[in-house]
């Protein structure tokens with residue numbers, strides 16, 4: 001049964017940030033990776049008020065309840081992902097939009113059932129109350145953080161996706177730029193002066209053959225915003241061992257160790273071909289945009 005994908009609900013207030021913003025992609029029930037990214041944010045001096053998780057706190061890995069608890073305890077802002085939407089509405093499926101009859105879909109049934117047994121009513125209420133979008137201003141740029149895309153909570157757009165599709169999504173948002181998660185790979189695109197950032201995922205590696213976790217940093221400067229994609233090592237062996245001990249799909253446990261996704265067929269051809277090629281941390285200067293917001 002398909003879960004209902006409801007209209008994303010945005011926060012009402014426009015947040016104004018006066019310093020760097022940390023973006024955490026899907027924690028995916030990976031407690032070790034989530035704690036590593038939260039610790040990195042604290043070491044950078046970024047307060048929880050300026051930290052945004054783009055949703056899917058729960059997915060493939062071994063610690064759904066503890067990961068949700070860690071995110072909630074940290075006090076960071078969280079956008080509703082398709083998994084929070086699914087658990088928050090007691091849906092039968094995770095809403096990840098994997099192809100029917102794919103291994104990813106079969107695996108999702110397993111990890112979603114595991115997570116569903118762990119996530120209690122209080123956590124489900126918290127998930128159901130999350131905003132579908134968080135609007136904020138950084139420097140002079142008006143941004144919005146969503147899970148997949150402004151038009152659909154589980155729409156995956158990639159670095160190789162047609163520019164017109166990305167442009168249309170940004171235009172639909174009414175903002176200067178869009179910050180996302182969901183697709184699981186870190187990248188930044190500037191198209192016609194507008195920004196699209198995918199933070200990647202905290203809880204799964206970037207299919208680049210390394211076990212690193214990723215986060216993004218948005219730093220305002222005199223010209224605009226610098227977007228950085230940063231990688232971290234963490235105790236991925238512990239995270240993988242816990243997945244095996246709890247009977248979760250082996251493909252994702254192995255992915256934590258090898259850095260390679262078990263289901264590359266869900267990726268576009270360009271990203272699939274790039275699997276196993278180590279990503280380098282990247283900084284993109286998005287500047288000279290005064291006309292957009294002035």
Ligand SMILES: [Fe+2]
Pocket residue numbers: 056081082083096147154182183
């Ligand atoms: Fe998602």
